[in-house]
Amino acid sequence: MTTPPPVIDTDLVIIGAGPAGLFSAYYAGFRGLRVAVVDSLPELGGQVSAMYPEKSILDVAGFPDIKGRDLVNGLVTQAATAAPTYLLGRSATTLESTDGTVRVGLDDGTSVTAGAALITAGIGKFSPRPLPAGEEWVGRGVEFFVPSFAPYADKDVVIVGGGDSAFDWAQHLVPIARSVTLVHRRTAFRAHARTVEQVQASSVEIITPAQVVALHGEDTLAEIELDVDGEKVRRPAQAVIAALGFVADLGPMKEWGLELDKRHVVVDSAMRTNLDRVFAAGDITEYPGKVRLIAVGFGEAATAVNNAAVAIDPDAHVFPGHSSEG
DSSP, X not given: OOOOOOEEEOSEEEEOOSHHHHHHHHXXXXXXXXXXXXXXXXXXXXXXXXXXXXXXXXXXXXXXXXXXXXXXXXXHHHHGGGOOEEEESOOEEEEEEETTEEEEEETTSOXXXXXXXXXXXXXXXXEEOOOGGGGGGBTTXXXXXXXXXXXXXXXXXXXXXXXXXXXXXXXXXXXXXXXXXXXXXXXXXXXXXXXXXXXXXXXXXXXXXXXXXXXXESSSXXXXXXXXXXXXXXXXXXXXXXXXXXXXXXGGGGGTTOOEETTEEEXXXXXXXXXXXXXXXXXXXXXXXXXXXXXXXXXXXXXXXXXXXXXXXXXXXXXXXXXXXX
């Protein structure tokens, strides 16, 4: 006999487990709501965990300087007070809001029914831009993200790219790796000017303008071959980090009937979308004067949850009182 797909019933379903989603889960618990959190990534933290866990974040109130990993760990601990149901490694494929109920279908067949939905999906589903010459080495020396610096200890590391992630990783790997080389196809960089200056003043070898031609090795990666202005150059490399950016896609969300402004979901001052009982917060949102900062996302999350609480229970109040009261 075939087992039917699981059905999960909750008060609020949150789509996206990045900082805004995790804070939303905590705040939903603060409002006494049951909550389920869906994310296509296998771990909590969204882009912060996947792309820059070791990067210093400077725009979170109360923390002059906090690493991405530490911020996520704190948010996860805070969200745990709400006892959320996490549905990780699964994508939301359908969303319907009818008769006072929101139904979200996941790609594994799971169905989530809730009184309201909150979309905190950041930039949507993202995938790294490939390094064509290194496709056969992906997972065997070529990586796209750096969740931990430890594996690069005493290795010759080549970073390909010219953006913030490339320079941040280069800067952090200098005291850990045997050598760090940064390769970029242009002489100009997209990274923050101050970080560029710091890397240029370090022991990092910067090679521009250059293209990766090939990667060489037997069982393990040993060398990278570059084309530098028509000249072939080789460098030792036991690890290559392809920091070439990523392609973001709203995916199935484009078919849900949401009002979109390019790649963002349009909301009002209560974080309501054009769909009944569907709210949004964080980088995914668009409204006049929108500023895409983690700090802004936290405020939007609280606004969205408080208004969702009233949608779920009309007898509830938008303002729940201060968290310090009791």
